[in-house]
Amino acid sequence: MTTANLYYLAIALLLLCTLACQPAQQTLAEQHTPTAHFIVIGIDGMSPDGINNAPTPNIDWMMQNGAYTLTARAVLPTSSSTNWASMLMAAGPEQHGVTSNNWERDDYVLPPVVTGTEDIFPTIFDAIRKQLPTAETGAIYHWDGFGRLFEKSAVNYDKHIDSEQGTTDEAGRYIKDKKPKFLFVHLDHVDGAGHGAGHGTPEYYQAVARADSLIGQIIQATKDAGIFDQTVFLVTSDHGGIGTGHGGETPDEILIPFILSGPGVKKGYKIPHPVYTYDNAATVAFALGIELPNACIGRPVKTAFEGYNLPDGETVVANEALAEPVIYPKREGHKAAGGLFIDSVPEVRIETMEKDGITYYTLDGNEPTETSTKYEAPFALSHTAVVKAKTYKNGVGSQSYIAYFRVADSKTKSGLKYSYYEGEGWMYLPSFKSFKPVRTGAAIEPSHDQVQGHREQTFAYVFQGFIKIDTLGEYRFYTNSDDGSKLFIGDELIVDNDGDHGTRERSGKVDLSPGLHPIRIEWFNGGGGYWLNCYYRGPGIPKQIIPADVLMPVKPL
Ligand SMILES: [Zn+2]
Known part of the structure; x- marks a missing residue:
């Protein structure tokens, strides 16, 4: 018996044992019908803000007919290689060692904890190849760097194309021709717009709108191929951005969309609990009915699927799942909310963005709680203050929103x-x-x-x-x-x-x-x-x- 066989025997025994001990949850897992086709569409640099502010009819359709969160988290650093690797490997940089964009297969600082078929931390492609040896799999990508992050020998079709339209066309052809079990499509142009014009600019939103129409073309290809009804789609991103960059630790950079739709996926379901980018491959594995090596840390987002709910009484609602309030003048890119007011009295206006939420605020920099001042109407500030606001709903708080109001008098010589x-x-x-x-x-x-x-x-x-x-x-x-x-x-x-x-x-x-x-x-x-x-x-x-x-x-x- 080979080590690989021993490994699967161990998993089988473990599964049997867990089945015996915990019938409720595991029986459901047994009953989950494996998905016939799974397509991940990764849009480089597409932030939740991009989806919220660009016309995205296809993504909106997926959210209405699928399960989603717009506050999934990428990993640090919020650079592309680290995050695509985490997605494919169901592990973070601490496990796979892709700690920056400078990573190369033969040039890294931190070695991977395990290697699979090739000299990298094993990816979802490797797991599929081993457990579903005849499955057709493909990776079609706009950014050539993506191509070094998975096992070339584990993928049937491996293609880098230099434009977003070319990549999409190729994906469409491949879907119609081969009806793959698993396909990963990567589009890079939104990241390009973020670096060029800047995140949150009209050019950026235009690029997101274009990504949405390309997603529509990929969905259409599955219809043309006659596999649409048997295909689960997952639209996500490696990171967001701020100003003309990313790589840092801000919510603008680390929050990403995670949107599933297809057979067996709940409809119009907002995933309330935290989702991490390394849950991506684990979710693919779950849907396809295969296992990942135990070196992985990602967990399948089971609640996205029919028949799987949060355990009763479990309060794993993410702070980020509640929309944070906005204090005006609001922050834009690196520009903090609030502002400098010379010889004038600023008016603080707070907008509650969460339906049925109640917003509380503080003026001393302390974290607002449900015992802080409740926001009811705009108010004037006669002095410099750090205004923090937070929305609560059913005892759960959103992230807090911070604004810096500076009040200065031109007669006293300040500055x-x-x-x-x-x-x-x-x-x-x-x-x-x-x-x-x-x-x-x-x-x-x-x-x-x-x-x-x-x-x-x-x-x-x-x-x-x-x-x-x-x-x-x-x-x-x-x-x-x-x-x-x-x-x-x-x-x-x-x-x-x-x-x-x-x-x-x-x-x-x-x-x-x-x-x-x-x-x-x-x-x-x-x-x-x-x-x-x-x-x-x-x-x-x-x-x-x-x-x-x-x-x-x-x-x-
Ligand atoms: Zn980038």
Whole structure:
């Protein structure tokens, strides 16, 4: 007997044993009729926001006639290779070792915990090949990097095509020609629009709408092939994005759609519990009636199928399954909600997005609970505040939504001085001592938003002045910048966020005594987009954009 046979014997024994011990759930599993055909359509970089804001009649149809969540989670880092691997392997980077886009089969840092037929963590293709040896399987993909993430020898049809339309046409031909048991189609153009025009832009939504029409063409191909009624579809994505990028840890980047439809799948069912991207292959395996190696961590999303419900009394409702409220002015991309109000009183308006939900808020940065102030009507703020709002329904809370309202008075001299510089070929912050500023001025906050009239590339700003500290203690400062930035208190470098990079946050801490402390922020843009926001937190001060009213350009006499 080979080890593989031993392995399946062990699984069979285990199944028998579990059947004997737990009849209810496992008998159902036994009864689940394997799906004849399963097609995963993965749209690179398609966020839930994209689906919510682009016309997507085919995806909408799948949601109305299927089971879905728009708040499934990808894995970190939110880069493509890591997430496609996790989907195919029913495991995370900790297991399969595809920890970044730089991963190659012969060049990695973390080896996979197990290998299958080839020198990678085994994928769903490998499991199908071993357990359903005659099954027809295919992988047709728009991004060539996808092709290194599965066993070439386990797939009947393996094709990379350089355009979204070509990939879809090829998938259609293949479906009609071979009626595959399992097919994975990957489309890349939405990610391209995210990197080019930016997530949340009209161009991005246009790309999502196009993806939807291509999904429609793939569905149509199964109808033409006469297998539509026997095919389960799963539409998902590897990650979302923010600004013109992804890879980070924000909800905008990590939340993904997970939408199933087809025979045996519930209709119009919003999956209430958490779903992870590595549940993808486990769900395919469950639907096809095969097993995955125990090195996998993904679990099938059984509740998506008829006959499977959450156990009674189980409260695994995900916070993300409840729509979070929105505070206006709302956040957009990297721009935080709230805003800077000079000589004016902001009105805080909160919208509850969850039907029958009740929204509570706080003004001190604390997490809202059902004992916090209930939101009933817009209210005015006369001072700087961190507003946090959270919607509750049946005792379950949504994620909280944060807005930073900064209130400043132009008569009191708040804000910082700035010096503006121009240079050539900067990859790091220049040494400003050897440069003469092109001009100087005043900015009420150290932010790209508060300086104008500069060129688009190779420019830099130095913001200087004083920060007022009321309470002795430890303070943490943050810069969120594209490209590099540094923040100094006195002569001490507190935040080193230097280098040529997209919008990213770095922080550092310092002990401060009450009084005025010199603060200096250096920031440059080499090329491409630019961004700067500075935050701090301290004793009794929740993390927030450093507000103008604690900054002053000169020490008062
Ligand atoms: Zn990308």
